[in-house]
Amino acid sequence: MTKYNIKNLIDKLYKENFLKYDELLYLFENIDNDLDYKLKENNISNRNYLYKLACHTRDKYYDKKIFLRGLIEISNFCKNDCYYCGIRCSNKNIDRYRLTKSEILECCDIGYKIGYKTFVLQGGEDLYFDDKKMCDIISSIKSKYPDCAITLSLGEKSYETYNKYFLCGADRYLLRHETSSSDHYNKLHPSNLKLSNRKKCLNDLKKIGFQIGAGFMVDSPFQSNPDLMNDLLYLKKLNPHMVGIGPFIPHKDTIFKNCKPGNLEKTLLLLALARLLLPSVLLPATTALASIDSNGRNLGLLAGCNVIMPNLSPYEFRSKYSLYDNKLSTGLEAFEYNKKLEENISNLNLKIEYSRGDNINWRRVKCL
Numbered sequence: 001m002t003k004y005n006i007k008n009l010i011d012k013l014y015k016e017n018f019l020k021y022d023e024l025l026y027l028f029e030n031i032d033n034d035l036d037y038k039l040k041e042n043n044i045s046n047r048n049y050l051y052k053l054a055c056h057t058r059d060k061y062y063d064k065k066i067f068l069r070g071l072i073e074i075s076n077f078c079k080n081d082c083y084y085c086g087i088r089c090s091n092k093n094i095d096r097y098r099l100t101k102s103e104i105l106e107c108c109d110i111g112y113k114i115g116y117k118t119f120v121l122q123g124g125e126d127l128y129f130d131d132k133k134m135c136d137i138i139s140s141i142k143s144k145y146p147d148c149a150i151t152l153s154l155g156e157k158s159y160e161t162y163n164k165y166f167l168c169g170a171d172r173y174l175l176r177h178e179t180s181s182s183d184h185y186n187k188l189h190p191s192n193l194k195l196s197n198r199k200k201c202l203n204d205l206k207k208i209g210f211q212i213g214a215g216f217m218v219d220s221p222f223q224s225n226p227d228l229m230n231d232l233l234y235l236k237k238l239n240p241h242m243v244g245i246g247p248f249i250p251h252k253d254t255i256f257k258n259c260k261p262g263n264l265e266k267t268l269l270l271l272a273l274a275r276l277l278l279p280s281v282l283l284p285a286t287t288a289l290a291s292i293d294s295n296g297r298n299l300g301l302l303a304g305c306n307v308i309m310p311n312l313s314p315y316e317f318r319s320k321y322s323l324y325d326n327k328l329s330t331g332l333e334a335f336e337y338n339k340k341l342e343e344n345i346s347n348l349n350l351k352i353e354y355s356r357g358d359n360i361n362w363r364r365v366k367c368l
Contacts, residue, residue: 054304067357078124213242
């Protein structure tokens with residue numbers, strides 16, 4: 001591999017928002033090597049220099065704002081059997097639940113009273129929530145809260161279904177691609193699930209007019225550093241409005257139960273690289289990040305993240321939405337938790353933001 005100057009690569013990425021594969025890989029694998037002379041003079045590491053530029057980029061586009069989205073986990077039923085996931089259909093140990101429409105609207109009521117202007121409806125691929133039910137829920141939320149954005153994260157659907165969601169008022173759709181390598185994807189999923197369809201869904205969502213979100217797990221089983229660099233370059237090409245990057249965390253009821261969880265520093269590095277590759281992206285500091293380290297969410301914000309998704313789900317169901325083990329749950333009521341969140345973000349010299357928080361490059365192009 002060609003030897004590069006780390007600081008020069010960071011500066012190039014900051015200025016051009018792009019590096020070639022070999023440059024990205026070298027930067028990723030060598031960022032913690034000896035300090036550049038100029039950085040030594042200022043007593044700053046290459047890694048912290050990268051984080052500083054990532055935060056500067058975020059602040060340039062979003063003025064230090066940290067957007068809050070109210071997360072509502074509507075169901076832990078799922079028809080799929082992804083090997084790494086705790087709510088996979090073959091897991092017989094999980095206590096299944098699904099929220100009613102009235103329970104979902106009650107969660108929105110709580111979030112709206114706090115000030116949230118985005119609701120994220122997340123769930124497994126639950127066949128109970130057919131197009132009719134989901135469109136009714138989306139329309140009801142939009143009718144009651146027309147000033148709010150609706151984000152969905154419900155897995156792979158047809159173009160027709162996605163279009164119905166959009167026309168009912170949904171604004172955003174999160175669908176992690178998980179890995180851009182077909183070989184790696186096949187090691188994490190059963191044969192009926194294909195990376196090609198996952199990518200098709202993302203392209204369909206973007207064509208319809210959604211703000212789209214893609215992303216991947218860090219240190220998932222069989223993953224290599226080249227895989228991660230190809231994930232970053234796939235994201236650069238896709239140019240999503242949102243990117244979700246969080247550490248892999250094993251679940252006790254999966255075949256990967258004995259695998260190591262994702263590395264915190266590696267995850268932070270990838271978040272910062274994503275920020276510089278996609279400077280205007282909405283980038284969450286994920287629950288998984290906070291679950292592997294008590295300070296993980298703060299460290300994500302200091303690496304360029306600008307979204308947090310507090311959980312509005314009824315407390316009795318939160319532990320049942322167990323994608324992975326040891327999921328962070330504060331036990332605090334929504335209002336109490338939000339107050340602590342405000343204080344924490346203020347202490348980081350950042351600004352909590354209660355607007356819809358759309359990606360600055362997105363406009364709805366179809367009328368409701």
